[in-house]
Amino acid sequence: xxxxxxxxxxxxxxxxxxxxxxxxxxxxxxxxxxxxxxxxxxxxxxxxxxxxxxxxxxxxxxxxxxxxxxxxxxxxxxxxxxxxxxxxxxxxxxxxxxxxxxxxxxxxxxxxxxxxxxxxxxxxxxxxxxxxxxxxxxxxxxxxxxxxxxxxxxxxxxxxxxxxxxxxxxxxxxxxxxxxxxxxxxxxxxxxxxxxxxxxxxxxxxxxxxxxxxxxxxxxxxxxxxxxxxxxxxxxxxxxxxxxxxxxxxxxxxxxxxxxxxxxxxxxxxxxxxxxxx
Numbered sequence: 001x002x003x004x005x006x007x008x009x010x011x012x013x014x015x016x017x018x019x020x021x022x023x024x025x026x027x028x029x030x031x032x033x034x035x036x037x038x039x040x041x042x043x044x045x046x047x048x049x050x051x052x053x054x055x056x057x058x059x060x061x062x063x064x065x066x067x068x069x070x071x072x073x074x075x076x077x078x079x080x081x082x083x084x085x086x087x088x089x090x091x092x093x094x095x096x097x098x099x100x101x102x103x104x105x106x107x108x109x110x111x112x113x114x115x116x117x118x119x120x121x122x123x124x125x126x127x128x129x130x131x132x133x134x135x136x137x138x139x140x141x142x143x144x145x146x147x148x149x150x151x152x153x154x155x156x157x158x159x160x161x162x163x164x165x166x167x168x169x170x171x172x173x174x175x176x177x178x179x180x181x182x183x184x185x186x187x188x189x190x191x192x193x194x195x196x197x198x199x200x201x202x203x204x205x206x207x208x209x210x211x212x213x214x215x216x217x218x219x220x221x222x223x224x225x226x227x228x229x230x231x232x233x234x235x236x237x238x239x240x241x242x243x244x245x246x247x248x249x250x251x252x253x254x255x256x257x258x259x260x261x262x263x264x265x266x267x268x269x270x271x272x273x274x275x276x277x278x
Contacts (some may be wrong), residue, residue: 002107002147006057010112012152013083017188017210022226025234027087028056031079033239035276036268038080045080046115047073051063051240060237061121066092066102070109079277085113090121090128093261096139103140103151105194113152115190116140118177124162128242130177134184141185154212154232155186161193161214171199175206181208188232195219199229204253205227 016023026042028034029051039136050060052072058064066088073086086106088227091099099116105113116137118128120234137155141243144151159174178189189207194200200220204211210231213219215238224235250262 002149005059006107006110006112007149008217009083010152013085013112014150014152014187016043017231018085022222022230023232024222025232026239027051027084027235027237028076029237029240031075032276034076034080034084034271038082039276041167042082044083044085045076045234046085046234047076047087047111048237048240049089049115050237054237054244056238062089062092066105070105073106073111074109083113084111084114085154086111087115089115090117091140092120093252096132096135099136100139100143103143103153104147107144107147107149107151107263112149113154113188114140115154115156116186117156117158117160119162125164127158127164127177130180136186137181137186150186154188154190155181155184156174156190156192157181158192160199163193168191171202171206175203178203178207178209178211180211182207184214188212190214190234191246192236200225200230 020030025044025046026037027046028037029048029050034045052069053060053064055081056064059234069088077084088102088106091102103114116152118133120126120128137153157174157177157178159170165173174191177190182189188210190212191203194203194213195216197220200213212232212234213225213230215233215235222233253259253262
């Protein structure tokens, strides 16, 4: 049963996709990172499936179980007072029924949205059949409508990210898929793997719904993305991997130099870290 508070968060999150301003969505991988993003003033948080997988000792690509992934989503949702949307990869199943079950579990974990991608993790050169993906999206939408939640399904296509098909066909294929997902009921449309302004602008013009872009090396700044027509930008596993990079530099400094400045300079004080959860 969805609470009134969760329904309110869902409406808030949906409204963030329809405003004049771009939604900048950070991606957390545990309760601590979620609280830091919340304290920074972000209006909503996404989870990072790769970040959570790495933190729990898995490689990315749906190697983690639905139960383990959503246990972390539950911890994140419980730690913050703002909307949370869950990255649940390809839905942890191949059928519409399994996608619907994942949506039910996402709601039970306290989240108010989810990503659903069309990648086939054991066949990286292929995408899920378009008709099947539409059925999975409809199953998720119907499940959330029955729960009377303004759920935000962020439907993702990996045409660009996985380099599917000849380069000259990818834009048209991406637009075709995202528009089909919109027609099936998705409320946000995700095209990771694109960073150049012209392609982003063409996607924003061709897609009939809010466009989500993933921030990577070379991605235009937020203000420029907003001018290009992007409705939502997320950061994926970037912050988590940046944190791992810092830990690596700390490790090398301690091991090779016997000094600690990379660990101590800029560290969140113990009292402030403890206060995140009080």
